[in-house]
Amino acid sequence: MVTAGLIFVGAVLLVQFAVVPYFESRQNVRRAIAASEKVLRELSVLGAEYGALRQRSEEIRRVIERRPAGFALLSYLEKRAADAGVKSNIRSMNLLPVVTTGAYEETTVEMKLDKLTMKQLTDFLYQAELPEEMIRIRRISIVKMKESPEYLSALIQVFTYQTLSPRSR
Numbered sequence: 001m002v003t004a005g006l007i008f009v010g011a012v013l014l015v016q017f018a019v020v021p022y023f024e025s026r027q028n029v030r031r032a033i034a035a036s037e038k039v040l041r042e043l044s045v046l047g048a049e050y051g052a053l054r055q056r057s058e059e060i061r062r063v064i065e066r067r068p069a070g071f072a073l074l075s076y077l078e079k080r081a082a083d084a085g086v087k088s089n090i091r092s093m094n095l096l097p098v099v100t101t102g103a104y105e106e107t108t109v110e111m112k113l114d115k116l117t118m119k120q121l122t123d124f125l126y127q128a129e130l131p132e133e134m135i136r137i138r139r140i141s142i143v144k145m146k147e148s149p150e151y152l153s154a155l156i157q158v159f160t161y162q163t164l165s166p167r168s169r
Contacts, residue, residue, distance in 0.1 A: 063134045084124035108159040115151045135160045
């Protein structure tokens with residue numbers, strides 16, 4: 001009886017202090033591996049996003065370096081409007097608040113043009129937007145003019161990136 005009791009107590013102690021911790025540790029290791037794999041997948045996705053953003057930032061830097069000194073979006077758009085023959089149709093041009101994005105600032109100009117024909121509008125849009133120079137149209141709203149239905153009125157937002165101005169730093 002004593003021997004059986006000792007064997008039973010020994011078996012219980014062996015199970016309690018050797019077998020149970022082994023299986024618990026094994027389960028903890030599996031959970032830790034699964035959590036680490038999930039983190040690794042998330043880091044992989046973030047790494048790809050970071051690479052794309054870094055490439056985009058480098059592209060912006062190269063474009064800005066190619067531009068002439070003193071480049072201003074307002075004067076660029078005025079020149080493009082003159083080239084397209086719509087400078088007299090400009091009702092207003094407003095510089096919207098500058099948004100700082102890292103080492104660059106995003107400059108946006110809102111233009112209101114009236115009494116445009118469809119051809120004038122398309123000519124201006126073709127000349128104004130230069131994706132290779134990072135000058136893009138963000139938003140455009142076109143309506144027929146009430147007093148002259150053959151003409152259009154357009155509200156256009158054009159944006160580009162520039163180096164940080166001294167006031168933004």
